[in-house]
Amino acid sequence: MDWDKLRIFHAVADAGSLTHAGDTLHLSQSAVSRQIRALEESLAATLFHRHARGLILTEQGELLFDATRAMTKRLDAAAARIKDSEEGVFGELRVTTTTGLGTLWLAPRLPRFYEKYPGMKIDLMLEERVLDLPMREADVAIRMKEPSQADLIRKRLMSIRMRLYATQAYLDQVGTPTDISDISRHRLICQSPKSPQVAAGGRLVQHLMTHEIPSLLTVNNYFGVLQGVIHNLGIGLLPDYLAVDELSLVQVLPEVDSAEVPVFLAYPEELRQSRRIAAFRDFVQEEIQIMRRQQKATG
Secondary structure (H helix, E strand, O other): OOHHHHHHHHHHHHHOOHHHHHHHHOOOHHHHHHHHHHHHHHHOOOOEEEEOOEEEEOHHHHHHHHHHHHHHHHHHHHHHHHHOOOOOOOEEEEEEEOHHHHHHHHHHHHHHHHHHOOOEEEEEEEOOOOOOOOOOOOOEEEEOOOOOOOOEEEEEEEEEOEEEEEEHHHHHHHOOOOOHHHHHHOEEEEEOOOOOOOHHHHHHHHHHHOOOOOEEEEEOOHHHHHHHHHOOOOEEEEEOOHHHHOOOEEEEEEEEEOOOEEEEEEEEHHHOOOHHHHHHHHHHHHHHHHHHHHHHHHO
């Protein structure tokens, strides 16, 4: 099968338009159309339904698009490995992690990574959905649960716990709780039970909700919870790694916390030799060691 025709088909299927695909490929619309017709003739199949608003894949077209998409991802992986230089680390690295860890822990530390590797380009994808690493939706993931996908290299980075924090200004105004029952005299700030979150945090939220809490603020991510806490709105349930960077946080009710939540770094087996992956992995591990020393110094 002619790879040039498959490449053009993939671009058309991805864009849903001959014109847009032609712009991407630097080909005229008529040239793209001829290649698609030739491919359909060679397969004896119709690949697109054509209508005024664009192109829609037929069932046969969907099958072929699935194949070209997988081929493209594998080619991208091969190109990334080829680009890894023995003399330095450069190129793009697609990193996925949760919104909380990405915004509150990883992003503030990235300046040190760029100082060491100025030729790197990080595409940081923050979402609760677990991206498919073997299908190259991302190159490396940091998740709050051990990945179950096959063909992945996994490394446990650390464990975190969800704990209760407030500011000293809030505690001076409202009072410091000394027992879990005292939570009923405070506003609680936490992730919404309906939002995606680690199971250990969700269980602790459910436990806290069994107490009569007069006022509640729920947010769908930890960044919002943190903003509520540092603006003196109440006592918030937050991951303990925040206490290192957010010096305004004061832990309350130390005996109340979640079960340990493991944090894993994972990447596809085919990127085992990638210098970009190794550089990022080592950077994250170094930052965790720095954080642990800070926790010991302040704890």
